[in-house]
Amino acid sequence: MLSKQGEQSKNRGSNPFAVILGSSPEIVVACNLAKRASRGDSTVLIIGETGVGKSVFAKAIHQASRRRGGPFVTVNCAAIPETLIESEFFGYVDGAFTGASRKGKPGKFELANGGTVFLDEIGDMSLTLQAKVLRVLQELVVERLGDTHEIPVDVRVIAATNKDLAKLMESGKFREDLYYRLNVISINIPPLRDRREDIPEFIEWFLRSLNKVCNTSVTCVHPAVMEAFMRYPWPGNLRELENAVEHALNLTDGDELRLEHIPPHIWQRAIENADKNDTACAKDLDDSLAKYERDLIIAALKATGNNRSKAARLLNISRSGLYKKLQKYAIPRDGTAKRLTE
Numbered sequence: 001m002l003s004k005q006g007e008q009s010k011n012r013g014s015n016p017f018a019v020i021l022g023s024s025p026e027i028v029v030a031c032n033l034a035k036r037a038s039r040g041d042s043t044v045l046i047i048g049e050t051g052v053g054k055s056v057f058a059k060a061i062h063q064a065s066r067r068r069g070g071p072f073v074t075v076n077c078a079a080i081p082e083t084l085i086e087s088e089f090f091g092y093v094d095g096a097f098t099g100a101s102r103k104g105k106p107g108k109f110e111l112a113n114g115g116t117v118f119l120d121e122i123g124d125m126s127l128t129l130q131a132k133v134l135r136v137l138q139e140l141v142v143e144r145l146g147d148t149h150e151i152p153v154d155v156r157v158i159a160a161t162n163k164d165l166a167k168l169m170e171s172g173k174f175r176e177d178l179y180y181r182l183n184v185i186s187i188n189i190p191p192l193r194d195r196r197e198d199i200p201e202f203i204e205w206f207l208r209s210l211n212k213v214c215n216t217s218v219t220c221v222h223p224a225v226m227e228a229f230m231r232y233p234w235p236g237n238l239r240e241l242e243n244a245v246e247h248a249l250n251l252t253d254g255d256e257l258r259l260e261h262i263p264p265h266i267w268q269r270a271i272e273n274a275d276k277n278d279t280a281c282a283k284d285l286d287d288s289l290a291k292y293e294r295d296l297i298i299a300a301l302k303a304t305g306n307n308r309s310k311a312a313r314l315l316n317i318s319r320s321g322l323y324k325k326l327q328k329y330a331i332p333r334d335g336t337a338k339r340l341t342e
């Protein structure tokens with residue numbers, strides 16, 4: 001059976017940060033910063049590749065803040081056409097432009113009054129808009145298009161980007177003043193490949209939630225699948241992992257995720273990586289799988305702080321089964337063996 005570690009260690013429901021899974025030092029640091037950020041109203045900049053959980057963090061900060069009763073309004077700066085973006089941000093008054101609604105319309109900042117505005121993909125905003133957003137941040141007022149009347153807004157801004165804003169700033173594509181205004185608290189969420197020890201917990205969580213969606217009842221993961229997942233570089237991060245698990249669930253009949261269920265490019269990549277560093281027995285699949293198994297045991301021991309019961313649960317084998325394998329592969333008691341295929 002899969003471990004219940006994720007659910008036991010986090011009190012879901014009452015704590016908005018409980019939805020943020022992972023126990024790697026990187027994610028713990030990011031979570032602690034986010035918790036501190038939720039105590040006040042300072043602007044937060046969340047930086048990370050696509051699919052690392054930037055939106056999840058932004059929502060958790062809002063939910064944990066004193067603004068939780070107010071709205072959380074997301075604006076995706078990359079998705080709105082340039083011609084509409086100003087009216088989306090700031091709203092417009094009756095007759096401001098052809099096609100404008102007769103009654104006028106509030107912009108996102110107004111809609112977020114008393115709550116939080118989440119400016120997603122902030123690196124994609126034009127320089128003109130950057131100047132206008134900076135004004136809102138500094139003066140906390142907005143002017144609707146076609147109006148000169150200033151409307152005060154009480155908003156907290158959380159911005160996110162997968163771009164290197166410092167680089168954009170150097171090349172003149174991002175305003176320096178806005179950068180410093182946004183960067184009061186910055187939270188860096190590292191890619192999944194830099195915190196691989198979190199992968200088993202994510203797999204377990206995605207299995208739990210996606211079993212319901214796919215009407216399946218998978219409770220265990222074959223060691224070779226776990227190893228392939230631990231080895232794959234995950235350019236799409238958590239979103240890609242979630243989709244890979246969903247893909248696999250759709251192909252299963254029983255209660256186990258096996259290598260043949262996961263998207264082929266993932267296990268192919270894992271085998272390629274294994275072959276690269278292997279001279280003696282690369283061509284022998286049995287040997288490769290044995291190495292996968294040995295490495296997986298080491299990874300599980302590492303992920304569980306060398307706790308053998310937890311490692312056995314993670315690997316879906318009995319404790320005595322784990323002891324036999326530790327002997328077979330001559331893994332020392334302290335679990336400090338080097339992985340063979342890294």
Ligand SMILES: Nc1ncnc2c1ncn2[C@@H]1O[C@H](COP(=O)(O)OP(=O)(O)OP(=O)(O)O)[C@@H](O)[C@H]1O
Nearest residue numbers: 019020021022049050051052053054055056238239
């Ligand atoms: N730490 C986490 N714990 C649980 N689920 C997570 C975590 N991080 C990400 N996810 C899940 O991964 C998926 C992608 O997360 P999210 O949309 O927050 O990423 P993002 O960084 O905002 O991506 P993008 O740059 O594409 O907008 C979501 O389904 C989310 O629930």
Ligand SMILES: [Mg+2]
Nearest residue numbers: 054055056120
């Ligand atoms: Mg997002």
